[in-house]
Amino acid sequence: MKHPKISVLLAVNKLDDFLAESITSVLNQTYDNFELLILCNGPKRNLLEDYINNHFTDKRIKVFKIEMEGVAFARNFGIHESKAKYIALQDADDISMPDRFKKQVEFLELNGDYSLVGSKVLHIDSKGRFLKNKFLYIQSDKNIKKLLPIHNTLLGSSLMMRKCKVVEAKGYVFGYFSEDHDLYLRLAKIPKSKFHNLDTVLCHYRRHKDQMTGGISFKIFTEIAAIHFINLFSRGSLLSLLGIIWVFPPVIFVKRFIKKLINRFF
Numbered sequence: 001m002k003h004p005k006i007s008v009l010l011a012v013n014k015l016d017d018f019l020a021e022s023i024t025s026v027l028n029q030t031y032d033n034f035e036l037l038i039l040c041n042g043p044k045r046n047l048l049e050d051y052i053n054n055h056f057t058d059k060r061i062k063v064f065k066i067e068m069e070g071v072a073f074a075r076n077f078g079i080h081e082s083k084a085k086y087i088a089l090q091d092a093d094d095i096s097m098p099d100r101f102k103k104q105v106e107f108l109e110l111n112g113d114y115s116l117v118g119s120k121v122l123h124i125d126s127k128g129r130f131l132k133n134k135f136l137y138i139q140s141d142k143n144i145k146k147l148l149p150i151h152n153t154l155l156g157s158s159l160m161m162r163k164c165k166v167v168e169a170k171g172y173v174f175g176y177f178s179e180d181h182d183l184y185l186r187l188a189k190i191p192k193s194k195f196h197n198l199d200t201v202l203c204h205y206r207r208h209k210d211q212m213t214g215g216i217s218f219k220i221f222t223e224i225a226a227i228h229f230i231n232l233f234s235r236g237s238l239l240s241l242l243g244i245i246w247v248f249p250p251v252i253f254v255k256r257f258i259k260k261l262i263n264r265f266f
Contacts, residue, residue: 004060006034006101006160007082010090011074013042015051017126018093018206025095027058031102034060034088037081039074041066072172072179079163079171087161093206094157095124100202104160107198114141115165115193116184118158119202126208135205141194148188149231149239150246152181154195158203165193174227177220182227189235221249 008026012019026036038061040048045065052063064081066074079087086108090096100119107117121135138144138153147153169186172179187193224247232240245251 004033004035004084005105006031006086006088007078007084007163008034008036008088008090009039009075009078009082010036010092011039011041011071011078012048012092013040013069013071014044014092015048016093018208019051020055021128022090022092022094023052023056023061025097026090027056027060028098029096029101030099031105032060034101035083036061037078038063039066039078040064041071041074042069072174075179076171079166082163085163087163087166089156089159089161091157093208095204095206096157097202097204100158101160103198103200103202107196108160108162111194111196113192113194114162114196115187115190116154116159116161116195118154118160118195118197120197120200121155121158121203121205122201124204124206126206128204131207137197139197139199141196144195144197145188148181148184149228149237150243152178152184154180154184154197155203155205156180157205158197161187165190174230178224178227181224182230185227185231185235218249221247 010023010026023036023038038052040063049063049065052061064077066077086105088101088104104117108114120137123131123133123135125131135155136151136153138147144153165187166183168190169183172183174182188195225244228240228243231237
């Protein structure tokens, strides 16, 4: 495909039960003018390449083997190799609804001052069953950016972004657990760079025990806190102090306990 409208970036570092379903959800989009860049990184990259080549024959797929680990590096590599106007993100365990690309391209084509567009998201478990907890939905640019220094309400697998704006923001430059949040904070400061979440479910976000960011360890906290400190000192956002408190492990433990009580009794 010489002139795709969308470059889909799917970074993967392990072979599990979710990968095939995630890839298939991209290939089954009603909007088909895209390239799918599957970025196999880490020690199992050869195994992943063989699996993809043996199970998928769609010509829109391009497989890359990357020696360096980390989703930030893989996505930067994918951005460099991409040929399209728009970048769509897809995690290897999540599912895109069939009309996701169609709706997001339509929005970005009609709204030239928007850098990215996401959607409502539903949580599923390892078996594909819907979960009670929901990803916080914020629709407008104003409210997304107001909350962004404290909490990220933009889910990667639901997003489509303008490549030119991502390049202007210098791509992914920090983070192993929260590289997305760091990018969005920088994108938010670029002129004519608005954010929007569509009022429809276009992504199923999978929660399972093997997720890298599923815990509340101090290792994850220190990285996220570092991003908030960078935002505090480089952009003068005092709300970042509240963001640090929000991700402090004891606070997360209390929030989860309260959620369990709510789900149990309501």
